[in-house]
Amino acid sequence: MKIKDITNYLEELAPLQYAEDFDNVGLLVGNYNTTVSGVLVTLDTLEETIDEAIAKNCNLIVSFHPIIFSGLKKLNGNSYVERVILKAIKNDIAIYATHTALDNSKQGVSAKMCEVIGLQNTSILIPKKHLIKKLTTYIPLSDADMLRKKLFEAGAGNIGNYDNCSFNILGEGTYRGNQNSNPTLGEKGKIHTEKEVQISVIFESKNEASILKSLQEHHPYEEVAYQIVSTENTHQNIGIGMIGELPIAMDEKDFLVFLKKTMNTNCVRHSNLLHKKIKKVAVLGGSGSFAIENAKRAKADAYVSADFKYHDFFKAENTILLADIGHYESEQFTKNLLVDYLTKKFSNFAIILSEKSTNPIYYI
Template sequence: MIVQDVINQLHDLAPLAYAEDFDNVGLLVGDKNQEVTGILVTLDTLESIVDEAIDNDCNLIVSFHPIIFKGLKKLTGKTYVERVVIKAIQHNIAIFSIHTALDNAIQGVNDIICNQLGLNNKKILIPQSGTIKKLQTYVPKEHAESLRKALFEVGAGSIGNYESCSFNIDGEGTYLGNENSNPVIGEKGKLHTENETAISVTFHKHLESIVLKTLFNTHPYEEVAYEITTLENTNQHIGIGMVGELETKMDAKSCLKFIKNKMNTECIRHSEILDKPVKKIAVLGGSGSFAINAAKASGADILVTADLKYHDFFTAEKSIILADIGHYESEQFTKSFLVDYLSEKITNFAPALPAGRIILSKISTNPVKYL
């Protein structure tokens, strides 16, 4: 098994196409074709993490946060980022980061928090837009069924809980091939009219390359006429943050203590405690001040997130409780989730790499300490 095989499994869980534009996800250090001897999973890649990988004969680090976030102009070992990259290269260790791709995945960071809190009726808090595309193409009527089937097999035509969705219109297509053409149907230099079917299917944007490859490989024409448009529809299965409901209502103070216990945090910074029961909770792992208005609009009683600033707490305005549990604390369960996911997927895919070679880092990389 090579590094790219592991990346493919992670891509199935959280396609990198849905990472935020500001992010730096993917293979940051190393050769994608390198054979994997072991995988170390961590939240952050520090020098101590690289040492841990060396000690455990792991030549691939799967890290939630990217060690390289801004551009590096030199590698002199002056900063911790440079030292990590240098040491990883010296020991042929690849580093892969999944970060906001997993934040935006339906079974990602925020789903993990919801499960930790035992929330039901989970929904994406801020669905992504621009992630659904539509293909329209025109094919001879007798080839329409085989083309639809091929497109469905690679994931096109999936809408929510439905599959094999398409819209089809029968009509006449015309074309006139020049002297350099080689028409499959008709003759070059002669205007040809063909009974055709216009097929429209939607697909998730990360599938565009395989959808187009399938179209070109299956379509009978020498020149394939097609259009791809990006839809404005929001995607209810991709987006950041989640909102869910407790099994039973709790008073606000008890709920904050419950969250503190379940999220294994030493303290919670919170806005004013409101005198109303808590049922609906919004969550957003990592820095989440931008989600305050969305949490309010969802009807959430509490927003669980991190990195709130002083003035952010004023925006609660007695309509919601803002609970800052700490950045590391909000994402700490992510690495255990990734170990479990990879252990299941990779041992089935590549039995030669036993589950014991997928290692959960024992090092806490939390830079924030409490007195």
């Protein structure tokens, strides 16, 4: 078992293309071709996490948060980040981080929150843009059916609950090959006209490499004409945060007590009580103040997240109950999600849930 076998499977759940531009995800320390002795799954990678990995014979740490977030100019052990990296390298331990790639996965962090809270009929709170691209190419009429099939097999043409989606225009293509050409149809040095089909398909950016590979392998022409454009379309199944419904509406105070117990937190900071039932609930793991307006527009009765500042609570404006359950607390079940996911695939391999709490915040 190589590290790349583990990470390739992780990226089926949380493709790196899903991550936000500011983030640093993927293999941060180590080599993809290293043989894996065991995998330790954690929320954060600290020095004690490295010690735990050593004690449990795990040479790959799968962490939610990236230990390297911004650039490192020195590695001399003056900060906890540098000490972690040095200890990992010294002990041949690789570190892989999922972070916002998993945040934006429909089966990711917020989905786990929904599961724990018991929300039903869930959907993405903020669908992500710039993940949908469009491929347009031109092919002889006789080969069009074959190429469409191959592009669909490579991951193109999926729209929500539909697949094999394409748009096709019949027309004529012209070309003339030079003396170094080897045209499939026509003769070099002569202008050739061919009945062609213009095929357009959309696809997720994560599938671009496989789709282009399929296009080049199955298109009959020596030189393949195509174009790819990025779209502004949002993806209804990819994005950050989720919204769903409680099975039974709850009083606000009962809901807050329920949150405190269910999310295993010592403190729930909340906005003014509105004296109404809580049924529709939005959630977002980690720092979620940026999505308050999205939760309001979605007509959520409550929004559960973390790291709200003083002035963020004013944004409730007597229309929604804001509940800050703590950063660690909102993401704490993520490592369970990752262990369960990896164990399904690698059932006979050591996938270990870290026993250490990496929460840096304490309550008195």
